[in-house]
Amino acid sequence: MKHFIQQLFRDVLENPVFDQLLIEKYFSKEYLQLVDHQQLNYEEFILHIKKLKEKVAKQNIEILSYAENKNIIFTKHIAKSVLKDGSIVRHKVLAEFTIEDEKVIKCDELTLLIEGNITAKDLGSEI
Template structure:
């Protein structure tokens, strides 16, 4: 499952282009994301990804550690983002992904801004 999550990171998040077909490939229409103090359904998640692509010129995700248990994979990863204004932000992310029928159906995530402007602390849930 680590390979699957790595592909999601590469094709959906690190990809500078908004591609809803890639989101549909990897995320169930029943998708729910709990992130910090917000809950996003599938449609809101699509809007979130679109907003990210509008704000971010480059994003790199590095998995520091992971654990798997059946249909669940937990990642501790770092998200390094360069915004369109040239500023950089770094978030530490703890995420628990539930996979069903080769798609992510749920993500329970905590993000922590570790570098950059505090106004970007909610970059992980902004829509």
């Protein structure tokens, strides 16, 4: 499952282009994301990814550690983003992904801004 999540990060988040077909490849239409007291359904998640592509010029995700249990993978990772204004922000992310039928159906996530402007604090849940 680690390879699946790494590929998802590369194709959906690190990819500078918004590609809804790639989102559909990895995420169930029943997808639910809980992030920093926000809840996003599948449609809202698509809007979130569009917003990221508007704001972020380049993103790199480094998995620091992970654990797997049946259809669940937990990651601790660092998301480094170069925003379109040239500034850099880094978030530490703790995420628990639930996978069903080879797609992510749920993500329960905590995101902490560790570098950059406080205005980027909610980058992980912005719509």
